Amino acid sequence: MTQGIDRETTDLPVASLVEDATLAPSLHNAQPWTFRYDPADRTFQIRADPSRQLPAMDPDRRALHLSCAAAVLNLRVAAAHAGWTPATRLLPNPADQDLLAEVTLTAPVSGYDELADLYPALHRRHTSRFPFSAEPIEESLLGVLRRAALLEGARLVYPDAFHTQTIVDLSRDAARREAEDAGLREELAHWTTGGRARDDGIPRYAFGPRESAGGAPVRDFDGGQDTGTLPLRESVVFEDAPRLALLGTTGDTPLDWLRAGQAMERVLLEATLDGLATSVASQALEWSELRWAVRDPTSPMGHVHMVIRLGYGPAGPATRRRPVSDVLSINT
DSSP states (O other), rough: EEEOOOTTTSSSHHHHHHHHHHHHGGGGGOEEEEEETTTTTEEEEEEEEEEGGGGTOOOOOOHHHHHHHHHHHHHHHHHHHHEEEEEEEEOTTTTTTTTEEEEEEEEESSOOOOHTTTTTHTTTBBBSSSOOOOOOOHHHHHHHHHHHHHHHHEEEEOOHHHHHHHHHHHHHHHHHHHHOHHHHHHHHHHHHEEEEEOSEEEEGGGSSOOOEEHHHHHHHHTTTTOOOTTTOEEEOOOSSOEEEEEEEESSSSSHHHHHHHHHHHHHHHHHHHHTTTEEETGGGGHHHHHHHHHTTTSSOOOOOEEEEEEEEEEOOOOOOOOOOOHHEEEEE
16 A cells, blocks of 8 residues: 655655655656655665656657666665665566666665765756867766766766767757657657746756757757747857767666666766766667667677766756655555
């Protein structure tokens, strides 16, 4: 038996942990997750919410798994910050495809925990769809980000200038395909909120400026076509040579996607903690015929699950999250 959550009467640590978990990024900010907590054994179940899948853009649920896994990583970080050791099981019940993970708070943390160090970045990490400066990122910091991915069972590689341009070109190809697909345009319109107040989707203030020149793979949520009834978006020059990172695994199964999603969020939090702005670019990966070409041919990485854009620049604005009462239930 489960019951809904009243923020005024619920055990505050449980609600607070879930609130932190929901700060994870998700495709079009669809927030496709729910949480169920069992106080008997201090276990959270993280479940996919099929009603929030994007069937046109994400038919195989790859992005859904990545998004929910990012929320799992956030939950682990929040639990470690609160003094608990989070034991995580991925896909604990093969017969239940929506049950993606279980996180059990096994015991108080004994000693130093790296995850807890990431906690300040949870509330600072926002997708930045603004231009980044030409300031180079030190190799030592790039190494820290590589390690963050490895800790979650994934790899992070930095493509050279030639392959970076290939990824930019693939992203532009994907944008053209998206603009020509009525189903994708309809789905995108559903999740871009304009001036309407809601707790999900991408609000217009988070679109960022329009790209007048440059080569950053940043999705333009209105296709560059400003509507006369809405405020105009500024047109600016983005970086010509974006610093990109490819995050991937050797396999391409739901388990790999969950590992990659946790690695993605760990990299994003580490980058935020170290002063970098970030955005993710999945457009080329949403087309099976383009996805294979995103992989760096010089890397042993088998499958790329996310392209991450890194740099120094303005942080993106925060976007709203669904209330904890909408996503959390507690066993009684």
